[in-house]
Amino acid sequence: MHRQYAESLGISLTHELVRINDDTVLRRPVSRGGLAGWQEKRVADYIEEHVADDIPLLTLAELARLSPFHFCRSFKQSFGVPAHRFHMSRRIERAKQLLGNRELSITGIALEIGFSDTSAFTAAFRRLTGVTPSCYRKSID
Structure with missing residues (x-):
C-alpha cells in the first residue's frame, strides 16, 4: 500500500510541476x-x-x-530607435559601402547619400561611428 501511495504522490507532484511551468509560460508579458x-x-x-x-x-x-x-x-x-535616427544610420551604412570604392570622393559620397556638404556628412558619420569618413576608408584597406 505504501508503494501505491508513493507512486500516486509522484504522479500528482509531476502533474503539478508541469502545470506550474506551463502557467509560467502563459504569464509572460504580451508585447504591445x-x-x-x-x-x-x-x-x-x-x-x-x-x-x-x-x-x-x-x-x-x-x-x-x-x-x-x-x-x-x-x-x-x-x-x-526613432525614425530619424534609423534613417540616418541607414545613410551611414550606405556611406560605409561606398567608401570601399576608392574612385568615389568623400564629397561625392556625401552628396550621393543626401548630405548638402562634406562637413555635415563628416559630423554625422563621426557621431555614429566614432571616426571620420577618411579614417574609416583608411581602416578598410
Missing part, C-alpha cells in the same frame, strides 16, 4: 505597441529606397496608416 509586420517592412523598404532623400515623418506615418504621434511611438518600439 510597435508596428505590425507589414508596417515594419513597408516603412523600412521605403527608407532604403529613399535613403538619400529627406523623408518627412508624415510620409512614413501615412505608409504605416498611423497618425504621426502613434507612428513615432510604434516605430521606436519596433526598431529601438
